[in-house]
Amino acid sequence: MSRWQSTEIGAALVVGICLVALLAPDISPRSPYEIDLAHRFARIGARGHILGTDNLGHDLLAHLIWGARPSLVIAFVPVMVGMAVGSVLGGAAGYLRGRPEVMIMRSLDILFALPPVLLAIALAAILGPGLWNIVIALSVVLVPPMARVVYQQVVSLRSMLFVESARSIGATDARIFVRHIFPNAMSPMLAYGASVAALSIVLGAGLSFVGLGIQPPQADWGRTINAGRQVLTSAPQVATLPGVGIFVLSLGFNLIADGLRSPYGTRRAAVSRL
Numbered sequence: 001m002s003r004w005q006s007t008e009i010g011a012a013l014v015v016g017i018c019l020v021a022l023l024a025p026d027i028s029p030r031s032p033y034e035i036d037l038a039h040r041f042a043r044i045g046a047r048g049h050i051l052g053t054d055n056l057g058h059d060l061l062a063h064l065i066w067g068a069r070p071s072l073v074i075a076f077v078p079v080m081v082g083m084a085v086g087s088v089l090g091g092a093a094g095y096l097r098g099r100p101e102v103m104i105m106r107s108l109d110i111l112f113a114l115p116p117v118l119l120a121i122a123l124a125a126i127l128g129p130g131l132w133n134i135v136i137a138l139s140v141v142l143v144p145p146m147a148r149v150v151y152q153q154v155v156s157l158r159s160m161l162f163v164e165s166a167r168s169i170g171a172t173d174a175r176i177f178v179r180h181i182f183p184n185a186m187s188p189m190l191a192y193g194a195s196v197a198a199l200s201i202v203l204g205a206g207l208s209f210v211g212l213g214i215q216p217p218q219a220d221w222g223r224t225i226n227a228g229r230q231v232l233t234s235a236p237q238v239a240t241l242p243g244v245g246i247f248v249l250s251l252g253f254n255l256i257a258d259g260l261r262s263p264y265g266t267r268r269a270a271v272s273r274l
Contacts, residue, residue, distance in 0.1 A: 007259025013252030017245075021068040030059040032066040032219040041235040052237045055227045058219075060241055066219035067242060070131050071249060074204035075197045078138035083193050085139075086146025087182070093147070094154030095177055105151065112144035120203050124212040134204050134213050141203075142196055149192045153185035191260035198250035198257070205246050221245050 020027070029050070036057030042049045051060040093104040111119065123137035157163060158181060166176050207213035208222030216223070221242035228238025 006255040010252040010255025010257075010259070013248055014256065017068050017249050017252070018072060020065055021072055024065045024069065028062045028065045030062045032058060032062045033217045034059065034062075041231060041238065043235070044237050051241060052235065054224060054238045055231070060224075060237060063219045063224055064221070064241060064245055067221040067224065068245065068249075070214050070218065070220055071201055071204065071246070073131060074134060074138065075201050075249065075253065077135050078142050078200050079193050079197045081135075081139040082142030082146040082196070083189060085143045086148075087150050087189070089143070090147035090150030090152075091154050091177065091182065091185075094151040095158055095173070095181065104147075108144040108147050111140070112148065116141045116199075117203065117206070120207060121210070121212065124207050129212055129215050131214050131218070134207055137207075138200050138203060142200065145196070146189070146193070149189055150185055153188055154181055157181045157184055187260065191257050194253050194257035194260060198253040201246060201250050201253070 034057075036049075036053060036059075038057070039046065039049060039053050040055060040057045042053040042057075044050070044052045046052055049059050049061070051064070053059060054063065089104050089108065093101040120137050120141050123140055124134060127133035127136060154177075163176060163180055166180055171179075204213060205220075205222030205225070208220045209226045211226075213222060214220040224242040225239045228235065228240075228242075232239055
């Protein structure tokens with residue numbers, strides 16, 4: 001399987017889950033908040049519950065469908081925030097150099113030196129549980145690595161011939177950065193962002209697993225896994241099905257990142273014309 005084929009498969013997985021999340025009100029067989037205590041831990045194929053139920057009798061199929069929504073928010077929003085802020089900070093540090101470089105990169109190194117999992121847990125504990133608090137925590141965690149990727153690209157690009165040519169004909173620093181450097185730094189940044197989206201999904205599910213993330217009654221894959229960890233032998237579907245959802249969504253983003261990192265994908269960022 002070529003890298004472009006893997007990208008297409010990854011995009012199909014991500015788009016498919018996005019469609020499931022978007023159409024959740026129409027395709028979900030039940031409400032994710034509906035409790036059926038008489039059928040707790042129902043097995044796969046039980047009447048009225050195709051994929052079984054959890055510890056409170058919630059329909060697992062409904063939880064899988066509705067749980068895709070917060071997972072996609074956690075996948076996209078922190079990465080987009082990290083890319084936006086990281087592009088500004090990393091781009092400024094890489095192009096301006098000197099004192100701005102030292103101030104920006106040394107400040108980010110303080111956060112970059114901390115293990116991302118521990119930093120995410122600490123921020124989530126300070127902010128409190130909830131979807132948007134997870135988004136804020138993960139956004140802070142992702143800014144330093146995003147900024148470093150952009151910084152490294154800008155440093156390598158600013159001394160290339162096409163940049164020197166633009167400078168020699170009188171192009172301003174702002175024009176050089178916007179028209180020539182930033183577009184060529186986008187491809188590796190997008191590839192890294194896709195792989196980080198997969199990590200963001202896992203971190204978000206982990207925070208929900210330990211009780212620092214999304215709270216009941218909102219459907220969430222990480223919390224459903226936590227509910228099923230005590231009954232892995234008697235009702236393994238409670239933990240395994242949302243785990244499969246996390247795996248498939250993360251796999252989709254990783255396949256996209258693999259294609260964007262290919263030599264051809266990197267060359268697609270065309271050198272800007274003067």
